[in-house]
Amino acid sequence: MGNILLLLHAHLPYVRHPEHERHLEETWFFEAATESYLPLFELLLRLPEESPRARLALSVSPTLLEMMADPLLSERLISHLDSLVALAYAEVERTSGDPDMAPVARMYLERFSRARQTLKESYNGSLLNPLRQLAKSGNVELLTTSATHAYLPNLAPLPHAVRTQIRVGRECFNNHLGHYPKGFWLPECGYYEGLDSILAQEGAGYTFLSSGGLLHARPRPSHGLYRPIRMPSGVVAFGRERKLSMLVWSTKSGYPANPVYRDFYRDAGFDLDAPHIREFVEPLVPGGHAYTGLKYHRITGATDNKEPYRPEEALIQARKDAVHFTCTLASRSEELRAASGFEPLFVLPFDAELFGHWWNEGPLWLEHFLKGINTHAELTMRLPEDLMKDAGDYQEVTPSLSSWGHGGYGHAWSDSKEDGKALALMLTETARFFGKASHGEMKADTPDGRALRQGMRELLLLQSSDWGFLSHKDTATEYSRQRMAGHVKNLGRIMRMLDSGRVDEAEIRKMKERAPLFPGMGVAL
Numbered sequence: 001m002g003n004i005l006l007l008l009h010a011h012l013p014y015v016r017h018p019e020h021e022r023h024l025e026e027t028w029f030f031e032a033a034t035e036s037y038l039p040l041f042e043l044l045l046r047l048p049e050e051s052p053r054a055r056l057a058l059s060v061s062p063t064l065l066e067m068m069a070d071p072l073l074s075e076r077l078i079s080h081l082d083s084l085v086a087l088a089y090a091e092v093e094r095t096s097g098d099p100d101m102a103p104v105a106r107m108y109l110e111r112f113s114r115a116r117q118t119l120k121e122s123y124n125g126s127l128l129n130p131l132r133q134l135a136k137s138g139n140v141e142l143l144t145t146s147a148t149h150a151y152l153p154n155l156a157p158l159p160h161a162v163r164t165q166i167r168v169g170r171e172c173f174n175n176h177l178g179h180y181p182k183g184f185w186l187p188e189c190g191y192y193e194g195l196d197s198i199l200a201q202e203g204a205g206y207t208f209l210s211s212g213g214l215l216h217a218r219p220r221p222s223h224g225l226y227r228p229i230r231m232p233s234g235v236v237a238f239g240r241e242r243k244l245s246m247l248v249w250s251t252k253s254g255y256p257a258n259p260v261y262r263d264f265y266r267d268a269g270f271d272l273d274a275p276h277i278r279e280f281v282e283p284l285v286p287g288g289h290a291y292t293g294l295k296y297h298r299i300t301g302a303t304d305n306k307e308p309y310r311p312e313e314a315l316i317q318a319r320k321d322a323v324h325f326t327c328t329l330a331s332r333s334e335e336l337r338a339a340s341g342f343e344p345l346f347v348l349p350f351d352a353e354l355f356g357h358w359w360n361e362g363p364l365w366l367e368h369f370l371k372g373i374n375t376h377a378e379l380t381m382r383l384p385e386d387l388m389k390d391a392g393d394y395q396e397v398t399p400s401l402s403s404w405g406h407g408g409y410g411h412a413w414s415d416s417k418e419d420g421k422a423l424a425l426m427l428t429e430t431a432r433f434f435g436k437a438s439h440g441e442m443k444a445d446t447p448d449g450r451a452l453r454q455g456m457r458e459l460l461l462l463q464s465s466d467w468g469f470l471s472h473k474d475t476a477t478e479y480s481r482q483r484m485a486g487h488v489k490n491l492g493r494i495m496r497m498l499d500s501g502r503v504d505e506a507e508i509r510k511m512k513e514r515a516p517l518f519p520g521m522g523v524a525l
Contacts, residue, residue, distance in 0.1 A: 002333025322368035
């Protein structure tokens, strides 16, 4: 018998630009919603009937919750889907005589039309509604993470900042979903010694760690990664099984690398110069190119000569890969049980956006995997809350500094390409702000209190792990630098207002209108 703890972590940085009718970076949210969240929610809501033995945990970041709840972004998401449907109609017409491309264009038209219909009719225009349904389903356990997905080891020298990230994140979850989660996802699985004490004080009962966090723990866990551990504070930690996870995760050696699967990077926005493509792209990147979501080629292999994508072949392969993964889990479980005499737990966490956005066939693979569990009596999917019932029996260990990033530590979030300048500036601004403000002052319904709360919003957004990671990966580097500089600038203006004793409330309101997240933050502080 083997146990499986599957977790999907849904997160996007907070991107909202009301000053633009259409903004390139806002499409990150629209693409993820269309390609990952909508099909994922639809699948998970069917689980009780179609796969009653399937269970999984779903972590949703506070910034993503705030974007899902935002009326402006919800309206723009529907508008985006309208544009995609119109674009797909034009593509169906353009490819009508092409036996290779026409089936793919029809696939996109069906997909976009279904997404629009589901959002408008089933979810009443809001992605929060299916989350609220899932919270009651019994098959899905929801949890959250820090307010702006800050990489918490970077903030370790400033415990107040760590606590605020955790507290505001949990409060945001409660505001939107009506209860406080039992668990807490550490952004990037980033852990440092003593962090569990803050988690415990803030009400979190369990979390997830990278494999290195457990395997380098003191003492080394007697069951390795295959049984939960209890940290000194009492918080339970589940350790990621890296080798099996990479079968699903890796775009080089895992399932997503299969040549028959759709190529993410060959997009019509770069390949075609048709009028309807230009009409879609031009408002986002004047005179340039942008992703449309319409991709007509398979991975094929290490070549620029990509073959046409064939959805039927990809569907068959996704089913085969799901069966292979289930059988691999069953076989590995039997090996461990025979060798060690205990039932192993396989902890498998993934970014939710892998399924659909980055890996087009991911939702199909996931559906077949979850349904396949019904035919494997030797495998049981478990929810964290069920595993917490045995928390007193788990071995107590002290995990090590770790993350699931490249190298196992914090290199990807250290701003190493700029000699750590952005990280140093973020820590300086954090220390300066907390040195200036008291929690009591931030809660006050006064000009100073409102200014301080806006300053906290700017600081939390500055602390987001996304900016450093995007810069590190040379992806949207200019935008990430602009965002960091903008939040630093707003913080400076707010601090000068407070120092002078003259708060410009109109300017504070403008800042909040641009980023109106965490409206109940005063209570959390």
